[in-house]
Amino acid sequence: MADRALADVRVVDISQGIAGPYATKLLADAGASVTKVEPPGGDYSRRLGPFPGDVPDPEQSGMFLHLNTGKRSITLDVSVPSGHVVLKKLLAKADVFVAGERASTLASWGLSYDDLEGEFPELIVAQVSPFGATGPYADYDGNSLTAMAMSTIMYNTGEPDREPLTTGGAPGEYLAGVHLWLGILAALENRAKRGGGDHVDVAMTEAAAAADEYNTAMYGFQGAVRRRYYSRHIFGYPQDIVPCADGYVVMIPGAGGFPTPLTKDTLSPMALLLEQPELNEHPLFLSAGERMLQWREFDELIRPYMSTHTAAEIVMTAQALRMPFAFVPNAADLLSDEHLEQREFFVRVKHAKAGEYAHAGAPFKMSETPLAVGPAPERGAANADVLGKELGYSDDDLRILSDQGVI
């Protein structure tokens, strides 16, 4: 078996849902030991589904299985004093403590960085919250949608006369998870060199706003405010999803697709693709600015070809003409995609209760320490191991904690 990059990192994670668990999944897949501390009722992602046959089952929730690979689970109510005591014993052996609560909630549990710093000076306290642990909105609540709203991304996604749209798939949560993971790794690097724990404070809003491409730049450097215009870039048209005979493709002529002042005497790739050489002289082929404003007319020029060719024909022909067109797959297409299969992207993982599913595999391939996706844990499966063997609680102690509803 290959080496694990983070084999020496121990994480205690009380976060639930998507952002925090995605961060610790990335650590666990790289070999960190992640102890997931679930409330006695379980991480709420055990209730998000999807479920086989739509029958809720906390051990078969797709989101839970997806986000908690390679972790072990214990149950513990960290909001009550006896649970707090147990958690502190776990923190004494941990490098990183991950929480997904607002500052006021964490402080009410005595688990903020300020509460823990004195006792655990080497502990990295990583916290992801909707708006961040400080500032006037620190107590505000939110989720992926509110993060995307604040990020400026949503304002520019969608049609001009309709409401702004979020990107699909809870992207604000994943962005926050990725930035929490990045922050933890940076704090670990810092601690290795200079010693000392840290507070890693990630706001979901700021994680999404970090992805801004040029909305704030257009104002900060030009005084221009960009509107929502069919999710289109301001740089030119088309760079868009366009219907074709059997679905959709992304039509991206790229830097060389249309005639330029330097290339206007040869037939452009777009004219070749559309099989209409006369278009090379068309005003909308020659002026990027006019093409953007008169896009409806341009769409008429491409319709005859697009409506009679398949996505595969269009994309392969365009790529051969050195234009970076792309496919628009859905989940089923991805799961059967030949390119992804040859790259062994999807990984089949067997779970004792849920059975076997293809999981999205490593988001990047490391030559020496490839990420490995293990099964997600059953709720509280590691209670005996962690609380009994590692922390030394006796069977009687565990029974009492269980009777009190703490574990």
Added chain:
Amino acid sequence: MTQHELPLEGIRVVDLTHVFAGPTCTRILADLGADVIRFESPNRMDVTRNLIITDNDGLDHPWHRASYFVIRNANKREMVLDLAKPEGIAIVKKLIEGADVLAESFTPRVMENFGLGYEQVKQIKPDIIMISLSGYGQFGPMRDFGAYGMGLEPASGISSITGYAGGPPMRSGLSFTDPYSGFMGAGAILTALAYRRRTGKGQYIDLSEQEAAIPIMGRALFEYQMNQRLPDRAGNRSPWAAPQGCYRCAGDDRWVAISCVNDAEFERLAGAMGHAEWVTDERYATVLARHEHHDELDAAISEWTSQRDHYDVMHTLQAAGVKAAAVLDGKEALLDPQFAARKQFDVIEQPLLGKRPLHKHVAARFRRFETAPRRPAPLFGEHNDEVLREVGYSDEEIATLKESGVVADAPNVPVPGQFLSMALKLPYDRYVEAGILQAVEPDYREQLGIAGDGAK
């Protein structure tokens, strides 16, 4: 306790990336303290040096003035080298000898043609960490596909679940997977650095932008495997919340996002809007009923929000304990009090451009150190001499390299600067008229509090 040093102080990054994803990755490393030296070619400058030229003017040297470039390349140094010449490659190799990380974002095969494939680079620096950021990865049938960011969000599947109910798949209003994979790439390098610290071993990282974003498809991937169903495009709605949506507010194109994930939150929403009776209304009393009657509920919520300012709605609902946020445009984000309190925008002094706001790339805030940029973005080839001297080239050798065109400080641009500098190809008022831009405000620097000297 605040320290002066940053986590990656002493780490040197040779940065052969360009455009968006790669420079985002290396900007994060720079913000964490690494010495990032980026490279451009005199024959092929980074195309983002042509995007969103400050004040949209056509002044000389537009390539020093592009905000798109400045934002992702602050905190880095830069050399301009002709990599088609063996002397150019020799300089890169010299720098790799003293580097910890090599990052590149060419299409596969280009690095090997330069003699800079991982196996070759490993001969120069055995413990190097090398990352290749590409559209579809370094192997597989689509590896040679040309790839732009706007194609890779759809390629990752995300566009299939983005869009209005009943409508076609949509892209986000940005090349979403570019920054996303840049963030992932930075984390991949930090993971590799942790391993190297413990074992002394470097490694190679193959990051496919398409793959990096596929985990966002988690729910859809499981829904399909469990129930052979593909999630519908659903606008802003979610199976996990009702009501959830984006509602029109008072003013020109102002909106607020609201989400209630359980009955308690809905009760607070109903109370805040003066509709306590909704809680017992059988159309709305349970989450299932609210999903069923979502259109009616949306109409009622819109009636309330459309009379009010979007920020007022946000503050009122948040005070009542409801998830809500104003949908911000680029200007509003720059002026938002929460972003200001947490320094989301660092103001740098950029040569020729004066004070400018840059959004943070490392979202995490730390107690021990701050990730604000320590230097502006480099001018084209600004650090040629400085870096060459550091690796032992004499002034004479440097002069020869410049004479022979191996090293340059201006691009060999075959078209006039005026043509290059027009990020938008027509006057701005035409875009305002078409509804692509909201407005152009000449006093924007005063509004942002960044007026003053420095802009030339």
